[in-house]
Amino acid sequence: xxxxxxxxxxxxxxxxxxxAGCGNTSVxxxxxxxxxxTQKNISGEKTTSTAEPVTVTYALWDSNQAxxxxxxxxxxxxxxxxxxxxxxxxxxxxxxxALDAAASAGxxxxxxxxxxxxxxxxxxxxxxxxxxxxxxxSDKIDLKNYPEGLVSxxxxxxxQYCIPKDFxxxxxxxxxxxxxxxxxxxPDENWxxxxxxxxxxxxxxxxxxxxxxxxxxxxxxxxxxxxxxxGGTVITPDKKSGxxxxxxxxxxxxxxxxxxxxxxxxxFGDAERAEAMQNGLCAMGFFGSWNLSxxxxxxxxxxxxxxxxxxxxxxxxxxSIYNGLGYAIAPNTKKLDAAWKWVEYxxxxxxxxxQAELGIAISAYKGTxxxxxxxxxxxxxxxxxxxxxxxxxxxxxxxxxxWEDKVYxxxxxxxxxxxxxxxxCRDAAAVMNESLAQER
Amino acid sequence: xxxxxxxxKINEWLWGWFLxxxxxxxxxxxxxxPAIQTxxxxxxxxGDFGRGNIFIGLENYKKLxxxxxxWYAVRNTLLYTLFVVPVSVFLAAVIAVLLNKNIKxxxxxxxxxxxxxxxxxxxxxxxxxxxxxxxxxxINYVLKQLxxxxxxxxxxxxxxxxxxxIISIWSTTGYNMVLILAGLQDIPTVYYExxxxxxxxxxxxxxxxxxxxxxxxxxFVITTSVIQCMQVFDVVYMMIDVTRPSYDSTVSLVYLFYNxxxxxxxKGYGSAIVMVLLxxxxxxxxxxxxxxxxxxxxxx
Numbered sequence: 016x017x018x019x020x021x022x023x024x025x026x027x028x029x030x031x032x033x034x035a036g037c038g039n040t041s042v043x044x045x046x047x048x049x050x051x052x053t054q055k056n057i058s059g060e061k062t063t064s065t066a067e068p069v070t071v072t073y074a075l076w077d078s079n080q081a082x083x084x085x086x087x088x089x090x091x092x093x094x095x096x097x098x099x100x101x102x103x104x105x106x107x108x109x110x111x112x113a114l115d116a117a118a119s120a121g122x123x124x125x126x127x128x129x130x131x132x133x134x135x136x137x138x139x140x141x142x143x144x145x146x147x148x149x150x151x152x153s154d155k156i157d158l159k160n161y162p163e164g165l166v167s168x169x170x171x172x173x174x175q176y177c178i179p180k181d182f183x184x185x186x187x188x189x190x191x192x193x194x195x196x197x198x199x200x201x202p203d204e205n206w207x208x209x210x211x212x213x214x215x216x217x218x219x220x221x222x223x224x225x226x227x228x229x230x231x232x233x234x235x236x237x238x239x240x241x242x243x244x245x246g247g248t249v250i251t252p253d254k255k256s257g258x259x260x261x262x263x264x265x266x267x268x269x270x271x272x273x274x275x276x277x278x279x280x281x282x283f284g285d286a287e288r289a290e291a292m293q294n295g296l297c298a299m300g301f302f303g304s305w306n307l308s309x310x311x312x313x314x315x316x317x318x319x320x321x322x323x324x325x326x327x328x329x330x331x332x333x334x335s336i337y338n339g340l341g342y343a344i345a346p347n348t349k350k351l352d353a354a355w356k357w358v359e360y361x362x363x364x365x366x367x368x369x370q371a372e373l374g375i376a377i378s379a380y381k382g383t384x385x386x387x388x389x390x391x392x393x394x395x396x397x398x399x400x401x402x403x404x405x406x407x408x409x410x411x412x413x414x415x416x417x418w419e420d421k422v423y424x425x426x427x428x429x430x431x432x433x434x435x436x437x438x439x440c441r442d443a444a445a446v447m448n449e450s451l452a453q454e455r
Numbered sequence: 456x457x458x459x460x461x462x463x464k465i466n467e468w469l470w471g472w473f474l475x476x477x478x479x480x481x482x483x484x485x486x487x488x489p490a491i492q493t494x495x496x497x498x499x500x501x502g503d504f505g506r507g508n509i510f511i512g513l514e515n516y517k518k519l520x521x522x523x524x525x526w527y528a529v530r531n532t533l534l535y536t537l538f539v540v541p542v543s544v545f546l547a548a549v550i551a552v553l554l555n556k557n558i559k560x561x562x563x564x565x566x567x568x569x570x571x572x573x574x575x576x577x578x579x580x581x582x583x584x585x586x587x588x589x590x591x592x593x594i595n596y597v598l599k600q601l602x603x604x605x606x607x608x609x610x611x612x613x614x615x616x617x618x619x620x621i622i623s624i625w626s627t628t629g630y631n632m633v634l635i636l637a638g639l640q641d642i643p644t645v646y647y648e649x650x651x652x653x654x655x656x657x658x659x660x661x662x663x664x665x666x667x668x669x670x671x672x673x674x675f676v677i678t679t680s681v682i683q684c685m686q687v688f689d690v691v692y693m694m695i696d697v698t699r700p701s702y703d704s705t706v707s708l709v710y711l712f713y714n715x716x717x718x719x720x721x722k723g724y725g726s727a728i729v730m731v732l733l734x735x736x737x738x739x740x741x742x743x744x745x746x747x748x749x750x751x752x753x754x755x
Contacts, residue, residue, distance in 0.1 A: 112717045115504070115717065115720065139503075140504050233698075284696055284698070285698075287588075290590075290591075296590060417720070423698045427700050431700045
């Protein structure tokens, strides 16, 4: 009898394991059924372009934004009943691994997001569809309607490969309740580094249950902002590391000072940064505009937090790292008509306005920013758009993803106190220059 | 007559190959060809998206010898294996022997111990990451209640490898237990009955009967565990980012291979790293197979 119970349990376990396996492959399954549909589509295209139902895949990496895009995809399918959008969601780093493998195998998703870190690799290897002809023949898309910096970011050798999707800047998030408790005034546009430092001191509790500021080992939502505010640089125009620039080192010293003086917890992991805010561990922190929907959905943050522009450097220098994503189409897609229709909709004024209204991201299309500001009443998010006046594009080169990691490895020691900040910056400059020298 | 005999032999031989063919073909396509390709790739500087590879001879290996991170990874992988295998096999053996006894509800116990094996490593690690969390984790909470200092389980370079090893032990012990249990059930009860008559106690029985007769299973469990441990990746990948101070003291060879191949897109260098792993595993396995004559008893 007992043996029977055991074997029953075991078989249950095996069934569960197999189910788990099925769960993992469900995404693949939908992909493997695609070729059949695709072929139908080719034959259908000759007669009428959208007679047969088509499924367009759309790959992205942000689970917060995916929710909004599901809504947009449904609305799009309502108007174009023959085109279904299948959203493929992956985490940030898995996204690039999967996209790289798919590109090598020639099975890229029909439409996907592109980032400045990886754009060069994909464009220079013809892994993106050149959109020039499509844009020229479209009455909905005119590149003049997007920020020039973002348009040129996704232009390689004079050809346009992506249409700007959105832009983002970094803001100073602060815990109003903690400021009230400490009897401090909320940060505003007049703040400088000194105000940040003094406030952090007053907001830090001696028993370490509350820290004034969050200074994690993170570039875009951390020290990059300080470096550019101080007039330093991460990468020079002639593609050399800027980490050994005295202005950069000065900024890094100021940034890491928060950790050294115990005004910031020592935080390294990516997920732990937001946790530190959401659990009331830190009173202030730098976070990008793309966190908005996630932060608003968090009860504690919605109740206690607000956001403002970044403080200026002592010399008055202002900066906020800005970047933007692009919509891309696979060069070998067999459903080009449908894929373009979807991207055209997303990038058009109508789609961008909808993206802004839904609060998914700050749309790149000129004049849609107000709709984004209106989308969220929880926080004072207009500051993200105000900062565009002095925003600095996220430093990049042809192999950004490689040297960013190497630099992290070198800078780590400055945060743990193993090396001086100056030494860490010089080491970072050395590995970064070595990496840059290998770029073709 | 002679013809007929050799004919049937050939027939038998063909049938044999036919029956093992699926396994052999699978091995060749999924294991052996990729292994050879990886070896081949380790002599190239790889181009983007698998195109435009440039032959550079032994450059990757030269670079590897001077790369301190590779040596950290070798050290971490070996330390991890040295910690996980003995503890996991010992625990599995003890639990298997206990659950081989006629105790109440042993089916439920066996299932409980097997449960961690079926959970996906990613989910397991996510849960453990919360347990280990420095500020809000359950383990540190308990430590604080006991008046002890909290431990930085994930970020402290001295502790992180052990934290990872604990997760692995927790999740592999059940699998090893089932194998050993199967080995134990193969031991005929007559041996125990006979030794009872001769007046042997439980401890003598364990060392003189159980261990020798279960040794082929133990050998299998140890050898496969070592190979599996040397390939540790998922737990480290899920728990430790490049940004963490414990990265250098936890990075495993496969993690380093992954980072170089898929993150830094240098598949040639990644292949060279994984060749080092292949070499180490081969050497250890050969030693183990040689040593088995000294302690493994095959019945009959």
